[in-house]
Every structure is written in C-alpha cells, then in structure tokens.
Amino acid sequence: MARMKFLCDAERCIECNACVTACKNEHEVPWGINRRRVVTIDDGIPGEKSISVACMHCSDAPCAAVCPVDCFYTTDDGVVLHDKDICIGCGYCFYACPFGAPQYPQEGAFGARGKMDKCTFCAGGPEEDNSAIEVEKYGRNRLAEGKLPLCAEMCSTKALLAGDGDIVADLFRSRVVRRGGRPDNWGWETAYKD
C-alpha cells in the first residue's frame, strides 16, 4: 500500500513561492493562514538554500499523539487528516509539530483560536468527497480525482515532489546519483552549525 510523502529537493528550489500561492488558491485558504511556506536557510548569503515546508504527514504523527480529543486519523494512503467537528482548537498539535504545520484561523477573546487547519495533501477531510461542506472546511479533494497535490504538480523546477514515498525516494536517489553524491545542504553540519 502506498504511503504518500512530500520531498523538497533543496538543490532545485528557487524560492518562487508558487507552491504557496497554488495551495492558497486551490483551497481558498483564508488570509493569514499558510498551509505551506518556503523557508530559506542562510538567506542573502551566497549558497543559500530554500525548502518548501508543510505538513509532512508523519508515519507516527506527533500531532495525533498529543491531541486531547483524538481528532486525527491516517488514511490508507498514509495521509494524516483531522475532523474539524471534533477539534477544540487547543493548539497542542502546533506545539508538537516539528514543521509548524497546524494553523489557526482566529484570534479571539480568551485565546480562542478556532478549528485547526493544515495541509491535507489535497485529500480533503472526512466529509463526502468534494462535497460543498468538504471544500468549505478542508479545501479541494484532488486525491479523490486521481490527482496529486497541486503544490507539487505545478512546481516549475520539480523541486517539490509528492506521491508514494517509494517512488519519490527512487526519483530523488537517481537525482543524487546523477549529481555525483549526496547534497551538501543537509546533514549534521547544517543542522548543528552555530
């Protein structure tokens, strides 16, 4: 069975932010919410690298582990989704997520955040596929239409890949081999440099 994964090839990402725009447009994400964002390491310094980050649909998702009302579920495709009818907007998932994926639409009295919103891998939610209520709550369900996430499909440099983890890994491995080694932007030296 397939396990859907995102992978951003930092050697190819040109920080165009088209993935961010495509996501916002496709799902009509409200102002102030970013399901996806582009992060640049060493911005402005020669050799800077950018990656596009959203929910990574973790196999053992920490957001699901900390949710006090267990509103998360994982589909057969390995996509981590949640039911907004159960979400209480507590924000625990935001603190647990290493990618900053969970977003909250409101800033209200007494810290009310509203229902959590995040990348759905363009797989909608638990409502009927592409029903009006699903589109309103979670955005479009492209997976039900046999399509992959729009952010990856329209990436001009094919830096952002989305699909079955095995196929994505094979493609990335072939790129690394073609380049003649592993990319030097990731690794312990990058993660733990001062």
Place this chain on the structure above:
Amino acid sequence: MKLLSLMFAALLLSACYEDTDVTLHEAGVYKGSDDKHAMSADERADVLKQRFNQVQTDR
C-alpha cells in the same frame, strides 16, 4: 396574564435547549466521521502512481 407569563416562561426555557448528542472522548480512539472513498486504497495507489509518472518525473 398568568397564562401569558407561563407561555413566555415555556418559550424562554425552550430557548435553553441544548443538543445532548455529544461525542464522549475515549483515549486513543478516533470518533470523528468515517472518510469514505469511491476507490479502494490499491486502486487509488495505481491511479496516483500513473499520475506521478505523468506530471512529476524529471524533464
């Protein structure tokens, strides 16, 4: 007047009605709606694999 006040009280109380159909939480159990799909997981995987090869492989 008494009848009117009783009717008014009944109307007020009916406005206090609360839906008692609540979801009781059980630790580690997802109690949201089921996510149903038209295709099986294997069929979906095949379709998405074809799609990946169409639009995301290297140019």
